[in-house]
Amino acid sequence: MSFINAGIVHGPGTVAGLAAFYGGLAQLTAGILEWRSGNTFGYTAFFTYGAFWEWYFISVVLSSMGIITLTPAAVSLTLIAFGIFTLIFWIYTFRLNWALWVVFLTLAITFFLLGAGLTVAGGYMGIITALSAWYTAFAIVYQEVFNKPAPGLTRAPIRATA
Known part of the structure; x- marks a missing residue:
């Protein structure tokens, strides 16, 4: 995403899948594992950023379908x-x-x-x-x-x- 924002590469298509799974699902999972281990900092950070990336993914998909307007x-x-x-x-x-x-x-x-x-x-x-x-x-x-x-x-x- 940062390479796209910097104008180095073009086309957000690759970012959507990475946002959903690497940025979102993986960090949500890491957050749950941090919670289970008793690491409040790790849990809160990973879970919050995982939710951010899921928000980004869902917003981009729904926006591209004309369902919502960002x-x-x-x-x-x-x-x-x-x-x-x-x-x-x-x-x-x-x-x-x-x-x-x-x-x-x-x-x-x-x-x-x-x-x-x-x-x-x-x-x-x-x-x-x-x-x-x-x-x-x-x-x-x-x-x-x-x-x-x-x-x-x-x-x-x-x-x-x-």
């Missing part, structure tokens, strides 16, 4: 609302690790840029967000597979003092 103002407000949610969750990452801190910061900026109608800038920021999210995922798997700390996952950006 107004630019409604889409902008939705993106800004998710930017606010993400900004709040970014604050929580101050207690987690650098990698998640970067992901949530860049994602919040992406939502705000897109909500403001700065689609190309939002697309490029979205690419940065995706790269940082992939790094975070790969670092977590690396840490588990090799049983040693991965760069970016070893300390929180700001430590609370008593």
Whole structure:
């Protein structure tokens, strides 16, 4: 989606399926698994973003069929609302690790840029967000597979003092 927003590639057809299954269903499933493991942060984040992508998919499909009309103002407000949610969750990452801190910061900026109608800038920021999210995922798997700390996952950006 970010490559389309940045104007690097054209045609949203590929995005719809990825939004429904990778962005939506996979994240909803991850959210449920995080809930079962007792991780409130992971549950809330994954489930919320999964729901966002399902909203996007269903809205695009229904809009293309002429069943609903997506107004630019409604889409902008939705993106800004998710930017606010993400900004709040970014604050929580101050207690987690650098990698998640970067992901949530860049994602919040992406939502705000897109909500403001700065689609190309939002697309490029979205690419940065995706790269940082992939790094975070790969670092977590690396840490588990090799049983040693991965760069970016070893300390929180700001430590609370008593």
